[in-house]
Amino acid sequence: MTSRDNTNPPNKFCLNAAISACEKGGAWLEALELYEKMKTTIKPDFITMNSLLIALANADQKELAENIYKEALRDRILWPWKTDRRTGDRIMDLHQFSVEMSKIAVRNVIESFLSPKPVHDVTKDLILVVGKGYGSEDGIRMLAPNVMNLLEEEYCLKAEIDPKNEGRIIVRSDELQKFSDL
Template sequence: PDAQGEGGEEEGEGGGPASNSPASVELQAINSLMSACGRSGSPDVALRLLNEMEGKFGVQPGVGTYRAAVIACNQAQHERRRARARGEALPEEECDYNHEEECDLDDEECGDEECGGGTLHWWECALSLLRRMREAGLTPDVQTYSSAISACEAAGQWRRAIGVLRSMSEKEVKVAGAKGGAGGGSIPTPPNLFCFNAAIAACEKGGAWLEAIELYERVRSGGGSGDLRPNFVTVNSLLIALDRAGQREMAESVYREAMEEGIVSPWKWKFDSDAGKILALDLHQFSTPMAKIAVRGLMNSLQLSILDDDAEPEHNSDRDLVIVVGRGRGSEGGKAVLGPVVQDLLAREFRVQSMVDARNPGRIRVRREELASYVERMVCDFSLI
C-alpha cells in the first residue's frame, strides 16, 4: 500500500501554518511537484529537488517537503516489489545519498539482500530522510512515519519497520490538521492503524510471526491510545504470517475472533441466476490462507451441526453453496488464484466436488446433492465412533 494521501496545506518550518510570502508559496509549489514525481515513478527527481531547493530557490525544506520525499521513496519501493513479483528485470536504484554518511543501519541489519552497500535503496532513503528531518529540527508527522514503515514492509525489512514503530512512542509526533496541514502543535501521539498494519505486513513477509502476533495484540488493546481496532487488512496480514509458520490452529482462532467481532464478514447477499437472491461465501478479497480458513470453517460447521442439534451451520446443505472467488483481475498477471485453491481444498480434505459456475467464472458452485452426500458420510463416520 502506498502512503495515505499526499498532504494538503503546508506547514512552516516550526510546524505552524505557512505564511503568504513568496517563499512559502514557492515551498508549496515545490512540495506539490515532489508529490507528483512520486506518483509518476520519479523518486530520484523528488530527492534531487529536496537536495537542491535551498541552494537554487533559497527555500528551506519543511515537514511537508520531507513527507512528500518519504512517500515517493515508499511508492518506489512498492513498485520494485511488484516488478519483482512480475519477474521483471530490475534496474539499479539511484538514490542521491551516500550509504555510509546517511544510513544508520548496523552491519547485521544492513546485510540484507535489499541493501546495496554503497548505494541506498528506497527503503533506506526513507529512513535516512526521517533522521535528516530530526537533525534539521523538524518533527515527522504520523503520515511520514507510516510511509517509512510501509517502505520497510515492501522490502521485507521487518526489524526496521518495528524499530520505526517503536520510535514513534518515544518521540514527539506532530498531529496534522484535517487537510494534512497545520495542527495543534506537537504532542506525544501513538502510531495509527496504518503504521501497525504496515509493520505487521513487514513481519509477515519476513517470517516473524511471533512479532506479528505481538503487534496484533497491541492493536486489539487499543494501540496505546485506546481507540485503535484491527481491520480486515490487520487480520489478513496476520493470517498469512501464521499460515507460513504452520500455525494453523492459531490462525483459525484469530479468524473466528475476527468474525465474532465483525472485522471479517464473508457471507454476502448476491444475485444468483438459478435461485435469485442468495447468501454466498464471498472470498474474492481474501488472501489464500484466509480463504482456506473460511472454507474449513464452513465445512466444520456442517460437521458440528451433526453432533450438536443446537449448533447452526454456516450454510444449510439443502441448497447449493455458491463461493465467490473472483476472476483473478486483481492478482499478479491477472490469473485466477483462489478458485483452483478452493476447489482443491474441498476435494482433498472433504471429498466434496465443486464446479466453476458456467454463467459466472468468478464463482464456484457446490451442488446441494454433493453437500447432502458429505453430511451423510459424516453421520456414518460419527456413528462408528
C-alpha cells in the same frame, strides 16, 4: 522552555504496516504480539487480519489462524457473507481475500457442517465468489484453483465452476449433505 514529549502512539496504519512486515519476514510470533497489543486500543481491520492470517498460515499455525478468523467473524471485522441481488442466494464472497484467508474461511464453513450449528444451510448450494482473476498477479487466477484443490483434497467435496459465471465456485447441496452425514 519546557521540553514536551511529542511522541504519539502508533496508529492503525503503522501497526498494519508492522504486522505486514512481520508476515513478509516470516515473524509470525511478532505479528501475533502486535495484533494482541493493537486490540487493546485500536480495532483491527481487514488489512490487519489478512496480514496476520497469512503470517500464521505460512508458519503452519493452522489452528491459531482458524481461531483468530472466527474471532474476526464474531467481531465483524471480517464478514464474507452476502446476498446475491439477482437470485436472493446467500453467497460467500472471497474475491478480496488472500489465498490463505480464503482457505481458512472455506475450512471454517465446511467444518461447521459437522457441528450442531452449521454456518450455511446444507440443503442449499454453497456459492463461493472467487473472482475471475483480473486482479491477480500476472493475470493468473489464484483463488479458484486453490479453493477447488482444498475442497477436493481436504474434504473430498466435488465443486465446479459456475457455467454462468466463471468467477464463482459451486458446491452442490447433495455434496454438502453427504459430507454433513459423515
